Amino acid sequence: MTLSTDTPTFDASQHAERARFDELLARRILVLDGAMGTMMQKRGLEEVDYRGKRFVDATKPLKGNHDVLSITRPEVLRDVHSAFLEAGADIIETNTFSGTRIAQAEYGLEDAVEEINRAAVRVAREAAEEWTNRTPDKPRFVAGSIGPTSRTLSLSEKVDQPAFRSVTFEELKAAYADQARALVEEGVDLLLVETIFATLNAKAALLAIDEVCTRAGSRPPLMLSVAITDASGRTLSGQTVDAFWNSVAHANPLSVGVNCSLGAKDMRPYVAELSRISPVYVSSYPNAGLPNAFGQYDEAPTTTAGLLGEFAESGIVDIVGGCCGTTPEHIAKLAERVAESGPRDRSGARKYEASKTWFTGLETLGIDHTSGFLMVGERTNVTGSARFRKLIEANDFETALEVALDQVRGGANVLDVNMDEGMLDSEQCMTTFLNLIATEPEISRIPIMVDSSKWSVIQAGLACLQGKGIVNSISL
Numbered sequence: 001m002t003l004s005t006d007t008p009t010f011d012a013s014q015h016a017e018r019a020r021f022d023e024l025l026a027r028r029i030l031v032l033d034g035a036m037g038t039m040m041q042k043r044g045l046e047e048v049d050y051r052g053k054r055f056v057d058a059t060k061p062l063k064g065n066h067d068v069l070s071i072t073r074p075e076v077l078r079d080v081h082s083a084f085l086e087a088g089a090d091i092i093e094t095n096t097f098s099g100t101r102i103a104q105a106e107y108g109l110e111d112a113v114e115e116i117n118r119a120a121v122r123v124a125r126e127a128a129e130e131w132t133n134r135t136p137d138k139p140r141f142v143a144g145s146i147g148p149t150s151r152t153l154s155l156s157e158k159v160d161q162p163a164f165r166s167v168t169f170e171e172l173k174a175a176y177a178d179q180a181r182a183l184v185e186e187g188v189d190l191l192l193v194e195t196i197f198a199t200l201n202a203k204a205a206l207l208a209i210d211e212v213c214t215r216a217g218s219r220p221p222l223m224l225s226v227a228i229t230d231a232s233g234r235t236l237s238g239q240t241v242d243a244f245w246n247s248v249a250h251a252n253p254l255s256v257g258v259n260c261s262l263g264a265k266d267m268r269p270y271v272a273e274l275s276r277i278s279p280v281y282v283s284s285y286p287n288a289g290l291p292n293a294f295g296q297y298d299e300a301p302t303t304t305a306g307l308l309g310e311f312a313e314s315g316i317v318d319i320v321g322g323c324c325g326t327t328p329e330h331i332a333k334l335a336e337r338v339a340e341s342g343p344r345d346r347s348g349a350r351k352y353e354a355s356k357t358w359f360t361g362l363e364t365l366g367i368d369h370t371s372g373f374l375m376v377g378e379r380t381n382v383t384g385s386a387r388f389r390k391l392i393e394a395n396d397f398e399t400a401l402e403v404a405l406d407q408v409r410g411g412a413n414v415l416d417v418n419m420d421e422g423m424l425d426s427e428q429c430m431t432t433f434l435n436l437i438a439t440e441p442e443i444s445r446i447p448i449m450v451d452s453s454k455w456s457v458i459q460a461g462l463a464c465l466q467g468k469g470i471v472n473s474i475s476l
Contacts, residue, residue, distance in 0.1 A: 017189065018221050021254055024090075024139075025281055025318050029338045032143075032285050032321025033084035033092045034331045038297070040066045040080070042327075049073050060108040068109065070095050070120035077120075081127035085140055087328040088335025089321070092128060092140065093192060094120040094183065097147035100175040102167065106150065117144075117182035125187060143190040143223060144183035146176065146205055153200040154237035154438050154466050163397065163435040169204055169463035176208035184216050194225040195260045195323075197236035199247045200466035202226075206251045221254035223319075225283060227261045228270045234362070237466060238441050241273045243360040247468045249278075249353070257283030260323045263290050263299060264307035275316035279350040284308065284317050288325030297325025305333035312341035359447035360467035365413060374414065376449060377407030380433075381418035389421060392429055401436050404443050414470060415443065417461065418451035426452065427460040434464035 024030060050062035052072025062068055069077050081092050099117045101110040109116070121142065128140040151157075151167040158164045183191060191209060196202040202224065213219040226244050229236050235244060245256060256278050258270050264286040271284045286308070289299030304326065311317045320338060322330050356366035367374065380403055382389040391400040404415055415437075419429040430450070437443050450461030451472040458471055 018254060021221060021281075026343055028343075029312050029317065029341050030090040030319045031088055031331065031335045031338065032283070032319060033081075033089040034322035034326035034328065035288075035324050036080060036093065036095055036097070037066055038325055038327065039083070040069065040076070043076055045069070045073065045076070049076075055109070055112075058108055060106075062107055062109075065098065065104075065107045065109070067095055067098050067104070067116050067120065068107075068112075070116060070123055071112075074119065074123050077123050078127055081124055082131070083328040084331055085127060085131040087332035089331055090138070090140060091143050091190065091319075091321070092124055093143050093145040093194075094124045094188065096120045096145045096179065096183065097194075099146070099179045099182075100149055101178060102149040102151055102172070102175045103147070113178055114182045117179055118186045121183060121186035121188055141189040142187075143192040144180075144188035144220070146179060146183075146191060146193045146209075148195050148197055148201060149175065152198045152237065153204065153464070154198040156435070156439065162439040163432045165435060169200070172201060172204040173208045176205040177212050180205075180209045180212045181216070184212060184218055184220060188220055190223055190254070191220050192223040192225065194223075196224065196226045196244070197229070198466060199226075199235065199237065199239055199244055200464070202248060203466070206248065210251075222251060223255045223257070223283065224248055224251070224253045225257045225259040225285070228258055228267070229261055231266070233270060237438075238362045238444070239360070239466060240363055241270045242277055243362055243364045243467060245274060245278050246358040246360045246364055247466060249358075250468075253280055255281035255283045255319055257285070257317075257319065259283075259285045260287060263287050264304060264311070266290070268307075268311065271311060272314075272316050275344065275349065277349055277352050279346050279353050281318035281346075282316065282344065283319035283321070284311055285319075285321035285323050285326075287323045288327075288330060291325075299325065301327070301330040301333040304330050305337040308334055309337035309341075312338045315344050318344050358468065359414070359470060361447050362441060362445040362467065365447055375412050377404070377410075377412030377415045379407050380404050381416055381451060382421045382424065383418055392419065392424065392433075393421075397432055397436055400433065401440065401443070404437060405440065408443050408446060412446065414447050414449050416449040416451045416472060418473070419457060420452050420454065426454060426457045430457050430461045431464055434461055438464065438466070 047063045096117050104110045124142045128142050131140045156162045156164045193205050267286045275282045288297035308320045356368040359365045379385045419426040449470040449472050452458050
């Protein structure tokens with residue numbers, strides 16, 4: 001595993017592509033498409049449609065696996081893309097929200113991932129190019145959709161084993177790499193990592209994308225979009241919006257935004273917060289309100305468009321669109337509503353970003369020359385605390401976790417974790433302890449300092465942190 005903290009290098013083609021989006025976004029707000037899943041459900045497709053000839057012998061039911069329709073019913077997918085483009089979308093997403101080996105394994109189609117992703121790009125490209133030719137003054141773009149998987153690196157699926165993870169960082173990164181490689185090689189204009197519910201999962205995707213693009217020599221501009229679970233203002237794994245941004249800012253995306261989970265009305269404060277702190281473009285594509293008792297979305301197109309139109313008029317967005325429940329009618333009303341809106345002023349966000357050095361756990365810690373005395377909790381260190389070492393040697397991680405909690409309650413701003421002891425499996429101890437910390441919000445709210453003179457232990461630690469941590473004691 002290679003974990004780079006450097007800003008990714010960009011080739012000439014990416015500079016040109018980013019410059020193209022900069023030019024467009026300097027003039028107007030761009031519009032994303034709406035909900036692919038909603039549109040597929042409206043078509044009333046059955047198992048036979050999902051199987052087609054290609055997957056007629058599939059061993060598991062495929063109905064609901066919309067990604068395979070790029071292969072089995074491409075004409076249906078093409079019609080949906082065209083409907084959103086006709087409605088005024090500037091950017092359409094590929095039909096690849098579940099296009100990883102991990103997601104497709106639920107249908108027994110993990111070996112078809114490359115085929116699924118490539119087919120989806122081809123269908124989307126055909127539709128986008130047709131509409132670009134129709135409206136050359138309004139070019140259309142294809143964003144490669146990279147959705148979350150059903151597994152997370154930040155939470156345990158076993159109540160009695162809080163340190164358990166059903167997937168490793170390397171496994172998740174490899175799954176994202178397979179998808180990203182197919183999307184990039186097939187020629188998407190953008191990569192969109194969306195509906196991010198756990199930042200550590202997103203970091204696996206970002207690292208995979210960076211490695212794939214470095215090898216390919218092509219780096220499409222990157223869009224990121226987080227899902228805020230509810231009125232708590234946090235992701236499913238517990239991060240605040242500002243902590244999320246400061247954890248992924250190193251990827252230098254074209255845009256960052258919020259999608260899914262909420263309707264526009266409830267999403268607004270989190271979009272406004274991103275607009276306040278993020279110097280890159282900000283996107284918002286909410287659901288069509290909140291689901292009713294039957295799981296359906298009732299918010300009318302004019303309502304969604306009106307709410308997002310206010311976002312645009314208030315200067316907090318650069319890119320808008322729709323998520324669950326939104327149709328071409330929603331996108332048409334939205335495109336009409338924001339047509340005259342000007343660009344967002346990002347100067348305040350640039351000043352915010354440059355004002356401090358930012359570190360994160362579930363929450364953000366900003367440090368500058370006015371910060372004064374900051375405390376690093378050093379008791380979770382086997383070389384500095386005899387008690388902590390004995391607990392780790394005895395495999396008593398639960399009691400060792402109390403040492404960490406005591407330090408946080410005692411005022412520690414950063415928690416130092418060191419497992420460098422000759423009799424320990426330091427990599428495994430670091431992984432287990434940091435996974436346990438991730439389950440305790442009172443501890444994991446502060447940044448973690450991964451402390452080791454062994455590079456392999458540092459790698460193991462960083463692969464457990466969804467926040468922006470600190471590395472200490474590197475031996476060079």
